[in-house]
Amino acid sequence: MTLIERVRLRQVLDSRGNATVEADVLTESGGFGRAAAPSGASTGEYEAIELEPGEAIASAREHAVPRLEGTVYVGDQRDVDRTLRVADGTDDFSEIGANSAVAISMAAAKAASDVLGAPLYQHLGGAFRGENFPIPLGNVIGGGEHAADATAIQEFLAVPVGAPSVQDAVFANAAVHQEVADILDDRGISAAKGDEGAWAPSIDDDEAFEVMEEAVSTVADEFGFDVLFGLDVAGAELYEDGEYHYRDETRSTDEQIDYVAELVDEYDLVYVEDPLDENDYDGFAELTDRVGDRTLICGDDLFVTNVERLSEGIERGAGNSILIKPNQIGTLSDAFDAVELAVENGYDPVISHRSGETEDTTIAHLAVATDAPFIKTGAVGGERTAKLNELIRIEQNVTRL
Ligand code: PGA
Ligand code: ZN
Numbered sequence: 001m002t003l004i005e006r007v008r009l010r011q012v013l014d015s016r017g018n019a020t021v022e023a024d025v026l027t028e029s030g031g032f033g034r035a036a037a038p039s040g041a042s043t044g045e046y047e048a049i050e051l052e053p054g055e056a057i058a059s060a061r062e063h064a065v066p067r068l069e070g071t072v073y074v075g076d077q078r079d080v081d082r083t084l085r086v087a088d089g090t091d092d093f094s095e096i097g098a099n100s101a102v103a104i105s106m107a108a109a110k111a112a113s114d115v116l117g118a119p120l121y122q123h124l125g126g127a128f129r130g131e132n133f134p135i136p137l138g139n140v141i142g143g144g145e146h147a148a149d150a151t152a153i154q155e156f157l158a159v160p161v162g163a164p165s166v167q168d169a170v171f172a173n174a175a176v177h178q179e180v181a182d183i184l185d186d187r188g189i190s191a192a193k194g195d196e197g198a199w200a201p202s203i204d205d206d207e208a209f210e211v212m213e214e215a216v217s218t219v220a221d222e223f224g225f226d227v228l229f230g231l232d233v234a235g236a237e238l239y240e241d242g243e244y245h246y247r248d249e250t251r252s253t254d255e256q257i258d259y260v261a262e263l264v265d266e267y268d269l270v271y272v273e274d275p276l277d278e279n280d281y282d283g284f285a286e287l288t289d290r291v292g293d294r295t296l297i298c299g300d301d302l303f304v305t306n307v308e309r310l311s312e313g314i315e316r317g318a319g320n321s322i323l324i325k326p327n328q329i330g331t332l333s334d335a336f337d338a339v340e341l342a343v344e345n346g347y348d349p350v351i352s353h354r355s356g357e358t359e360d361t362t363i364a365h366l367a368v369a370t371d372a373p374f375i376k377t378g379a380v381g382g383e384r385t386a387k388l389n390e391l392i393r394i395e396q397n398v399t400r401l
Pocket of ligand 2: 232234274300301
């Protein structure tokens with residue numbers, strides 16, 4: 001493998017029009033990789049620290065870049081990521097910023113794949129990578145922190161569980177997105193789009209459930225395979241002073257557990273992310289005990305892609321799935337460790353975008369490399385379709401169709 005020769009950092013736009021960190025990694029042999037950090041809006045309390053991009057770049061240039069250039073081999077991803085951690089010197093990347101760290105980590109992996117002449121999923125997954133493809137979870141109705149005056153539940157996600165291929169699944173999710181627009185139109189409800197491209201109508205959650213039920217069943221009939229749906233409740237955003245605050249009502253923790261358990265059965269939900277607050281391992285455990293045999297209870301803000309928090313969850317029986325967002329923890333190696341620990345303990349990993357995204361496609365490769373059963377990366381919109389279309393290309397590449 002070849003040494004990193006140069007690391008360049010700059011600010012580019014993300015999908016919300018905010019600045020984010022982009023990294024280029026160039027190798028001595030002429031290899032090149034480029035990646036950009038995404039950014040959350042409904043961020044977990046325990047995530048690695050995202051610095052203001054200018055600050056993150058200045059600090060990474062001072063502390064991390066000199067340790068990488070001319071010293072570290074790009075193919076040794078663990079060494080790249082260890083070097084970033086040592087350069088940072090904190091537990092949460094608060095010195096160089098998780099945004100600088102993750103951009104450099106991903107750019108180095110891409111440079112290595114360029115040097116190898118192998119696609120990124122192959123470089124990351126190795127020769128014995130599985131042959132499965134992730135089912136995409138498509139956000140089609142949303143509110144919470146991603147849109148004002150819309151649903152209290154943050155995301156209603158189409159899940160094409162019966163799709164025979166990634167390509168069919170991606171098209172089914174886009175069709176559900178379109179069907180939702182048609183149903184809203186029939187009901188005389190106008191809707192703008194939220195940060196992830198989901199429709200953000202000013203309706204209550206009950207109506208959103210009705211619309212979803214109708215939309216997925218129409219698309220399932222049209223496509224000839226099962227399309228179900230799921231949720232990201234983003235419970236931590238609803239939780240204040242010991243209660244969950246919805247539009248017109250509040251629920252205690254026990255009521256919240258009952259409510260979500262009833263929703264799972266009433267709507268045949270296949271996926272529920274962050275049903276409870278990010279500190280409530282016990283609540284997660286109770287809900288998992290009740291419905292975990294028939295749905296995924298996924299920890300996003302609960303686990304923040306962190307092996308220590310996941311270990312605690314495993315011990316306490318909290319959840320049966322983990323959301324994996326590389327920028328929540330700062331490096332690809334850390335994200336891989338979280339996936340590995342999850343899989344060893346029967347937790348399904350779901351590789352995920354953030355609400356603020358760029359055209360970067362790394363997570364599509366990460367999902368295939370880790371053989372993850374699910375990927376959550378929106379349904380429509382350029383920064384979302386960048387990943388979805390990349391998955392379609394990877395599928396064609398692997399299946400040689
Ligand atoms: P975020 O939201 O990227 O704004 O944190 C996504 C999620 O909660 O899954
Ligand atoms: Zn979430």
